[in-house]
Amino acid sequence: MDATLILHLILWPPLIGFLINGLFGNSIPKWAVSIIACLGPLTSFTGTVLAYKFLSGPAHDIPLYTWFIVEGSAKINFGFYIDHLAIIMLFVVTGVGSLIHAYSTGYMHDDKGYSRFMAYMNLFLFSMLLLVLGSNLVVLFAGWEGVGLCSFLLIGFWFENKEYNKAAAKAFIMNRIGDLGFLVAIFLIINKFGGIEFTSIHETLMEEGQLNDPQIALICLMLFLGVCGKSAQIPLFTWLPDAMAGPTPVSALIHAATMVTAGIYLIARMYFLFDYSPLSLNVIAITGCITALIAATIALKQNDIKKILAYSTVSQLGYMAVALGVGSYISAVFHLMTHAFFKALLFLGAGSVIHGLHGEQDISKMGGLKSKMKWTYAVMLIGTLAIVGCPPFAGFFSKDEILASVYSKNFWYFLVLAFASVFTAWYMFRLLFATFHGQFRGSEVKFEKVHESSYSMVIPLIVLALFSMFGGFAGLPELTGGEHNLYKFLVQTIAQTRFKVSHLFEYSLWGITIVALISIAYLTYRKYATSSKVVFESGNSLVSKIILNKFYLDELYLILFVNPLKKTGSWIINQFEYGVIDRLIRIPDTLIESSSIALKNLQSGKLSWYLLSTAVSILLIVLVFIYR
Amino acid sequence: MQNLFYILSGLTIFAAIMVIISKHPIRSILFLVFTFFLISAHYVLLNAQFLALVNVVVYAGAIMVLFLFVVMFLNLNQDIERFKSWIPLSAAAISGACLFLVFFSAFRTSVLASHENTGGYQQGLVENLGEVLYRDYLFPMEICSILFLVAMIGVVLLGRKERVEPIKNLVP
Amino acid sequence: MNTIPELIRTVPLQHYLVLSTCLFFIGMIGVLVRRNIIIVFMCIEIMLNAVNLLMVSVSAYRGEASGQIMVLFIMAVAAAEVSVGLAIIVMMYKNLKTTNIDLFNQLKG
Numbered sequence: 001m002d003a004t005l006i007l008h009l010i011l012w013p014p015l016i017g018f019l020i021n022g023l024f025g026n027s028i029p030k031w032a033v034s035i036i037a038c039l040g041p042l043t044s045f046t047g048t049v050l051a052y053k054f055l056s057g058p059a060h061d062i063p064l065y066t067w068f069i070v071e072g073s074a075k076i077n078f079g080f081y082i083d084h085l086a087i088i089m090l091f092v093v094t095g096v097g098s099l100i101h102a103y104s105t106g107y108m109h110d111d112k113g114y115s116r117f118m119a120y121m122n123l124f125l126f127s128m129l130l131l132v133l134g135s136n137l138v139v140l141f142a143g144w145e146g147v148g149l150c151s152f153l154l155i156g157f158w159f160e161n162k163e164y165n166k167a168a169a170k171a172f173i174m175n176r177i178g179d180l181g182f183l184v185a186i187f188l189i190i191n192k193f194g195g196i197e198f199t200s201i202h203e204t205l206m207e208e209g210q211l212n213d214p215q216i217a218l219i220c221l222m223l224f225l226g227v228c229g230k231s232a233q234i235p236l237f238t239w240l241p242d243a244m245a246g247p248t249p250v251s252a253l254i255h256a257a258t259m260v261t262a263g264i265y266l267i268a269r270m271y272f273l274f275d276y277s278p279l280s281l282n283v284i285a286i287t288g289c290i291t292a293l294i295a296a297t298i299a300l301k302q303n304d305i306k307k308i309l310a311y312s313t314v315s316q317l318g319y320m321a322v323a324l325g326v327g328s329y330i331s332a333v334f335h336l337m338t339h340a341f342f343k344a345l346l347f348l349g350a351g352s353v354i355h356g357l358h359g360e361q362d363i364s365k366m367g368g369l370k371s372k373m374k375w376t377y378a379v380m381l382i383g384t385l386a387i388v389g390c391p392p393f394a395g396f397f398s399k400d401e402i403l404a405s406v407y408s409k410n411f412w413y414f415l416v417l418a419f420a421s422v423f424t425a426w427y428m429f430r431l432l433f434a435t436f437h438g439q440f441r442g443s444e445v446k447f448e449k450v451h452e453s454s455y456s457m458v459i460p461l462i463v464l465a466l467f468s469m470f471g472g473f474a475g476l477p478e479l480t481g482g483e484h485n486l487y488k489f490l491v492q493t494i495a496q497t498r499f500k501v502s503h504l505f506e507y508s509l510w511g512i513t514i515v516a517l518i519s520i521a522y523l524t525y526r527k528y529a530t531s532s533k534v535v536f537e538s539g540n541s542l543v544s545k546i547i548l549n550k551f552y553l554d555e556l557y558l559i560l561f562v563n564p565l566k567k568t569g570s571w572i573i574n575q576f577e578y579g580v581i582d583r584l585i586r587i588p589d590t591l592i593e594s595s596s597i598a599l600k601n602l603q604s605g606k607l608s609w610y611l612l613s614t615a616v617s618i619l620l621i622v623l624v625f626i627y628r
Numbered sequence: 629m630q631n632l633f634y635i636l637s638g639l640t641i642f643a644a645i646m647v648i649i650s651k652h653p654i655r656s657i658l659f660l661v662f663t664f665f666l667i668s669a670h671y672v673l674l675n676a677q678f679l680a681l682v683n684v685v686v687y688a689g690a691i692m693v694l695f696l697f698v699v700m701f702l703n704l705n706q707d708i709e710r711f712k713s714w715i716p717l718s719a720a721a722i723s724g725a726c727l728f729l730v731f732f733s734a735f736r737t738s739v740l741a742s743h744e745n746t747g748g749y750q751q752g753l754v755e756n757l758g759e760v761l762y763r764d765y766l767f768p769m770e771i772c773s774i775l776f777l778v779a780m781i782g783v784v785l786l787g788r789k790e791r792v793e794p795i796k797n798l799v800p
Numbered sequence: 801m802n803t804i805p806e807l808i809r810t811v812p813l814q815h816y817l818v819l820s821t822c823l824f825f826i827g828m829i830g831v832l833v834r835r836n837i838i839i840v841f842m843c844i845e846i847m848l849n850a851v852n853l854l855m856v857s858v859s860a861y862r863g864e865a866s867g868q869i870m871v872l873f874i875m876a877v878a879a880a881e882v883s884v885g886l887a888i889i890v891m892m893y894k895n896l897k898t899t900n901i902d903l904f905n906q907l908k909g
Contacts, residue, residue: 604905605905605906605907606901606902606904606905606907607837607901607902607904607905607907608716608832608835608901608902609716610907611720611831611832611840612716612719612720612723612832615720615723615724615727615828615831615832616723618727619723619726619727619730622727622730622731623730626730626734630810630811633811633815637815637819640819640823641819641822641823641826644822644823644826644827644846645826647826647830647839647842647843647846648826648827648829648830648833648834648839648843653836653838653839656839656842657842660842660845660846663846663849664849667849667852667853670819670853670856670857671853671856674816674856674857674859674860675860676856676859676860676868676871678868679856679868679871679872682872682875683849683852683875686875686878686879687845687849687875687878690879691845691878691879691882694882694883694886695838695841695842695882695886698838698886698889698890699838701890702890702893702899717833720829720832720833721829721832721833723832724825724828724829724832725825725829727825727828728821728822728825728828731821731824731825732818732821732822735814735817735818735821736814736817736818737814751860751863751865752860752865752868756865757865757868757869757872760865760866760869761869761872764866764869765869765873768873769873772873772876772877775876775877775880776876776879776880778880779880779881779883779884780883782884782887783883783884783887786884786887786888786890786891787887787890787891
C-alpha cells in the first residue's frame with residue numbers, strides 16, 4: 001500500500017474533527033459531536049494498523065512539499081517519516097487516544113463546553129501525530145508547540161477558575177523555557193549539519209561525527225532542556241502536578257500517556273546524536289535519577305488522588321530518562337508504551353472515582369469504595385499492580401528491563417531507581433487501599449450517592465486494563481525463554497546492542513521485587529485499610545513537612561526567578577515606561593491637545609463667526625491671486 | 629445724459645447704505661425696494677429693458693413682499709440689534725473694506741477688449757432675449773423649472789406643522 | 801430711444817464695475833455687521849443684485865444677450881432661495897424665538 005496514502009489517513013482525521021467541532025460544535029447535536037470527535041482518532045488508529053501491516057522496509061520518507069529554505073544551508077521540508085519507532089508511538093497515541101476520547105464522551109458529557117473540549121482533544125491528537133510523524137526537527141517542533149498549546153488550553157479548560165488559569169500559564173511558561181533550548185538546538189543543528197532531516201543528520205554523523213565533540217554535546221544538552229520542559233524533569237517538572245487542574249481525561253491523555261512522553265520520544269528519535277555525547281547522556285541519567293526519586297518521595301505524602309498520580313508520572317518519566325541516559329533507548333520506549341497503558345488506566349480510574357464521588361479528589365475523604373464501584377476497583381487494582389511492577393503485569397517487564405539495563409551500566413543509578421521503586425509501590429498501594437478499602441470517611445449521605453460510572457467510561461477502562469495486563473508480553477526477558485518482540489521490531493530503527501546481565505542478578509531482582517511488593521502491600525494494607533482510624537500525614541516532623549510541601553521547590557523558584565523578574569519588570573515599568581516612553585509620547589499628545597483646543601474655537605457654531613471667516617478667507621484668496 | 633448715470637449711482641449707493649444702517653427692519657425693506665427700483669433704472673440705461681421689468685416684478689414685487697410679509701408675520705418691527713462687543717463688528721467692517729479695496733483697485737484698471745460692438749437698444753427687448761433663451765439656454769431653463777418644483781416642495785415641508793405623536797394611554 | 805445706447809459710449813465700463821463692486825461690498829458689510837437674520841438675508845439680495853448689474857453692464861458693452869440670460873437665471877435661483885430661506889427663518893424663529901444670528905450657535909458637530 002502507498003505510504004503517502006496511509007500517512008494522510010493517519011494524520012488528517014483529527015484535524016478535520018477539530019475543525020468541524022471547533023467551528024460548528026455549538027450548532028450540531030451532542031451525539032454528532034461525540035461521533036465526529038471519536039471518528040478522528042479511530043481513523044488514525046486504523047491507519048496505524050494499516051501502516052503496521054502493509055508498510056514494508058525499515059522507513060518511509062514522505063516529503064510533501066518544501067516548507068521553506070534557510071538561505072545557504074538547509075532546505076526544510078514539510079515532510080513525514082514513518083519507521084518502526086513512529087509506528088510504536090502511533091499505536092500508543094492513537095490507541096490510548098481513541099480510548100480516552102470514548103471515555104471523555106461519558107466523563108465530559110454534561111459539561112457546557114463539551115464540543116470545545118472535544119475539539120481541543122482532537123487538535124491535541126493532530127499535533128501529537130505531527131510530532132510523531134515529522135521527518136525533521138522543524139515539523140516535530142511544530143507538533144511540539146501544538147501539543148503545548150493544547151495542554152495550555154485544556155489545563156485552563158474551566159477558565160472561570162482563576163487558579164486553573166494560573167496552572168495553565170505555569171505549564172505554558174515552564175514549557176517555553178524548555179522550548180527555547182529546543183529552538184537553540186535546532187539552530188545549532190542547521191548550523192552544524194546543514195540539514196534538519198533526521199536521515200541527513202544521521203548520515204552526516206556517520207561520515208564525520210566525532211565522539212565528545214563539544215558542539216554535539218551542546219546540541220544534546222539544549223535538546224535535553226526542551227525534554228526537561230515537556231517531559232517534566234527536574235528542574236522544570238513543577239508544572240505537571242499543577243496541570244492536574246484540567247479535566248481528568250486530559251490528565252490521562254496529555255499529562256500521563258502521550259504529551260509528556262514526547263521528550264522521551266525525541267531523545268529516542270535522535271539517539272544517534274546522543275550516542276556521540278556521553279557527557280549529555282550522563283546528565284540525562286543523573287537528572288532522571290533525581291527526578292524519579294524526588295517525585296516518588298513527594299508522592300508519598302500527597303492526599304489528592306490526581307496529584308499522587310501526577311508525581312508518579314514524573315517519577316516514571318525519570319525512569320525513562322535514566323534508561324535513555326544509559327543508552328538503553330528501547331527499554332525507555334518499552335516503558336513509555338506500558339506506562340501509557342497503565343497510567344492512562346490509573347488516571348481514568350481516578351476520574352471514574354472522582355465522577356462517582358461528584359468531584360471529590362481527596363483520598364482522606366474516601367475509603368470503602370470497593371463495594372460500590374466494582375469495575376473501577378478491578379481496573380485500578382490491575383493498574384496498581386502494573387505500575388508497581390508485579391509480575392506478570394506490563395509494568396513488571398518494562399521496569400525490570402530498565403533496572404537490569406541500568407544495573408549493567410552503573411550501580412548507583414540502579415540503587416536510586418530501586419529506592420524510587422519501593423516508594424512507588426508504597427504510594428500506589430496507599431492510594432489503592434485508602435480509596436477502596438476500609439470504611440468510607442465521608443458522610444453517610446455522600447456514600448449513598450456514590451455510583452459506578454457509565455459504560456462509555458467503563459469499557460475503555462477494561463480495554464486499557466487488558467493492555468496493562470498483557471502489554472508487557474511484547475518484550476519478554478531472555479530468562480523466560482520468550483522473545484523480546486519489541487526489541488526485534490525497534491532495533492531496525494534504533495541500532496542498539498542488547499545489554500547483558502547475569503542470570504543470577506535477574507533471579508535475585510525478581511525475587512526481591514516480589515518479596516518487597518508483598519511486604520509493602522501488607523504494611524500499607526494494615527495502615528490504610530484495616531485500622532478504623534486512618535492517620536493521614538499532616539506534616540508534624542521536619543522531614544514530612546518538607547516532603548508535604550514538595551521540597552519547597554515552588555517557593556524556591558519564586559524566590560530565585562519569579563520575584564527578581566517581577567522586580568525587574570516593575571522597575572522597568574516605573575523608570576522606563578512611565579519615565580521615558582510615556583513622557584516622549586505625551587509631547588505630541590500635549591501638542592495635539594492644545595492645538596485642538598485652539599482650533600476647537602473655530603467651530604463655535606455661531607453663524608456670524610462663520611460668515612466673517614468666509615469673508616476673511618475670500619480676502620486672503622483674492623490677495624494671493626492678485627499679488628502672487 | 630452722463631449725469632443721469634452718476635445721479636442714479638449715487639442714489640443707489642445711498643439707498644443700499646441706508647438698508648444696512650437703518651435700525652428698523654421695515655425701513656430697511658423699504659430702502660431695499662428703492663434700491664431695486666434704482667437698479668432697474670440702471671438696466672434701462674444699459675438697454676436691458678426686459679430685465680428691468682422682470683427685476684421690478686420679481687425682486688421689488690415678489691421677493692420684497694415675501695420679506696415684508698415675514699417681518700410682519702414674526703412681528704419683528706421692533707429693533708432687536710444689541711451690540712455685544714466692537715471686536716467682531718470692527719473685524720467685519722475691516723475685512724469687508726479690505727476686500728472692497730482689493731476689488732476696487734483690480735477693476736479700476738480693467739479694460740474691456742471690444743468697446744465698439746454695442747448691440748443697440750433692440751438687444752434687451754423680449755423678442756431678442758427669448759430667441760437666445762429658447763435657442764441656446766433651453767436646457768438650463770427646464771432645469772430651472774425643476775429647481776422651482778424642489779423649492780416649492782421644500783418650503784411646504786419646512787412650513788408643515790410637526791406631527792405630534794399621541795401619547796399612548798399607559799393604563800390598558 | 802436712440803439716445804439711450806449713446807450713454808454706453810459716454811460712461812466707461814469701469815464706472816459700472818466700480819458701482820457694482822460698491823454695492824456688493826455694502827451688501828457684504830451688511831451681512832457681516834448686522835445681527836438680524838432677515839437683514840442679513842436682505843443684504844445677500846443686495847449682493848446678488850450687484851452681480852446682476854455687473855453682468856448686464858458687461859453684456860451691454862459686449863453686445864451679447866447671454867449675460868442678460870444669466871441674470872434671468874440668477875433671478876430665478878434667487879426667488880427659489882428666498883422662498884426656502886424665509887421658510888427656514890420662520891421655522892427657526894418658531895424654535896428659538898429669535899432672529900438674532902448670535903444666538904444661532906447650533907451649527908457645529
